[in-house]
Amino acid sequence: MSAWTRILAAILFVLLSPILAGLLAGLDRIISARMQSRIGPPLLQPIYDLLKLFQKERIAVNRSGHFFLLGYLLFTILAGIEFFIGGDLLIVIFALALASVFFVLGAFAAGSPYSHIGAERELIQIMASEPMLIMCAMGFYVATGSFQVTTIHAQPTPLIATLPGIFLGMIYILTIKLRKSPFDLSTSHHAHQEIVKGITTEFAGPYLAIIELAHGYETILLLGFLYLFFAPWPLLALAALIAVYFLEILADNTHARLYWQWVLRTSWAFTAIVGAGNLILLHYLQRGGTP
Amino acid sequence: MNLFRKSPWIIHYDGASCNGCDIEVLACLTPRYDVERLGIINTGNPKHADILLITGYINEQSQPVVRTIYEQMPDPKVVVAVGICASSGGIFRDCYNTKGGVDSTIPVDIYVPGCAARPESIMDGVVQALDLLERKRKEKKTRRRAIAPTPTSEVPTP
Numbered sequence: 001m002s003a004w005t006r007i008l009a010a011i012l013f014v015l016l017s018p019i020l021a022g023l024l025a026g027l028d029r030i031i032s033a034r035m036q037s038r039i040g041p042p043l044l045q046p047i048y049d050l051l052k053l054f055q056k057e058r059i060a061v062n063r064s065g066h067f068f069l070l071g072y073l074l075f076t077i078l079a080g081i082e083f084f085i086g087g088d089l090l091i092v093i094f095a096l097a098l099a100s101v102f103f104v105l106g107a108f109a110a111g112s113p114y115s116h117i118g119a120e121r122e123l124i125q126i127m128a129s130e131p132m133l134i135m136c137a138m139g140f141y142v143a144t145g146s147f148q149v150t151t152i153h154a155q156p157t158p159l160i161a162t163l164p165g166i167f168l169g170m171i172y173i174l175t176i177k178l179r180k181s182p183f184d185l186s187t188s189h190h191a192h193q194e195i196v197k198g199i200t201t202e203f204a205g206p207y208l209a210i211i212e213l214a215h216g217y218e219t220i221l222l223l224g225f226l227y228l229f230f231a232p233w234p235l236l237a238l239a240a241l242i243a244v245y246f247l248e249i250l251a252d253n254t255h256a257r258l259y260w261q262w263v264l265r266t267s268w269a270f271t272a273i274v275g276a277g278n279l280i281l282l283h284y285l286q287r288g289g290t291p
Numbered sequence: 292m293n294l295f296r297k298s299p300w301i302i303h304y305d306g307a308s309c310n311g312c313d314i315e316v317l318a319c320l321t322p323r324y325d326v327e328r329l330g331i332i333n334t335g336n337p338k339h340a341d342i343l344l345i346t347g348y349i350n351e352q353s354q355p356v357v358r359t360i361y362e363q364m365p366d367p368k369v370v371v372a373v374g375i376c377a378s379s380g381g382i383f384r385d386c387y388n389t390k391g392g393v394d395s396t397i398p399v400d401i402y403v404p405g406c407a408a409r410p411e412s413i414m415d416g417v418v419q420a421l422d423l424l425e426r427k428r429k430e431k432k433t434r435r436r437a438i439a440p441t442p443t444s445e446v447p448t449p
Contacts, residue, residue: 033328037322038328040325040327040328041328041330042328045330048294048330049332052294052297052298052341055295056366057366059338059365197335197339200339201336201338205365208338208339
């Protein structure tokens with residue numbers, strides 16, 4: 001990639017992601033509504049919500065909380081830019097982890113117990129999902145010999161053929177990252193209100209909008225990760241992404257929320273079985289079947 | 292574009308009542324009425340809400356709670372009193388613990404009559420509240436602009 005295409009990719013990511021993520025979330029809400037035999041909101045509803053939140057009054061519980069939120073948004077965008085200009089996958093993952101930590105710090109900055117419980121649960125979610133993300137980068141490295149997104153993207157054969165286990169593991173943690181039931185512990189995003197709104201409780205108006213925005217960038221970035229598995233065949237990739245997202249919506253609408261212990265245990269077990277199993281098998285096969 | 296018309300988020304609180312109106316409020320979320328098609332979300336968090344739906348009368352115990360919820364909501368905000376108890380105290384009006392309707396504690400913008408209020412009339416009340424939200428936002432903006440040139444002047448309290 002030349003310098004200009006990199007800059008173009010970065011600008012396109014920053015400008016288009018919120019719109020794309022908004023449309024995706026709108027579609028998500030319509031499909032969810034249809035699954036519950038409702039009509040559902042208009043397609044542009046998440047974008048209306050976002051713009052409305054920016055018009056609301058700024059209430060500050062704690063200034064530092066809002067500073068941390070900006071860190072969350074900034075590092076999510078940086079991770080996305082690094083990914084879409086074809087940079088280093090490890091930097092993407094570490095920037096994303098740092099962004100999540102900023103979000104948690106923002107919630108801890110307020111004194112509300114709901115916010116604190118949400119933040120603690122978010123930490124648990126990070127613990128549950130992070131091993132699989134790193135395993136994914138390792139899988140790409142073992143299969144292609146590089147952590148560079150450009151190199152991984154330029155592979156002649158689709159990586160799903162050699163990394164099916166890693167792909168399954170990524171789908172599993174995508175449910176955590178997209179804040180869907182049964183793993184929707186920290187935000188109480190979809191009408192589960194036992195900890196009010198969890199990690200987002202203390203953020204009102206424009207600050208809630210920042211969270212939604214960062215979440216949108218994160219969604220597009222994670223879908224980008226899944227795209228890499230099918231990179232040589234864009235149409236198949238698109239079909240796979242649609243199928244995966246539909247599965248996430250289906251899981252969201254058919255599952256109650258789980259205990260955090262269960263979330264941690266199953267995601268680590270799944271990571272160990274399909275992720276590490278895939279890596280070991282791949283390594284073994286690459287050495288020509290000799291251990 | 293009138294965004295508050297497109298995305299009103301609601302918090303629902305029951306002061307104290309027979310729960311009849313609460314059931315009707317929840318009925319609005321069911322497939323039969325489906326208020327989400329109007330962009331309405333039941334948030335459960337005052338800091339995310341635009342509209343405060345209150346059912347039931349106000350008593351000693353619920354008064355500070357209602358006041359706190361109202362104060363925690365960011366502007367612009369609208370209060371809708373749902374049902375006759377929330378409007379005036381209703382059948383509980385003469386009870387020794389009753390303070391009265393919601394307007395005994397916080398300013399109410401829309402009164403929805405009924406015992407229990409029908410889902411249709413609750414939705415009608417909310418839809419009337421939407422225009423009010425946008426008007427309040429504009430009023431606040433013009434007031435801020437009017438105050439801006441003389442920063443030392445007192446802010447007129449409504």
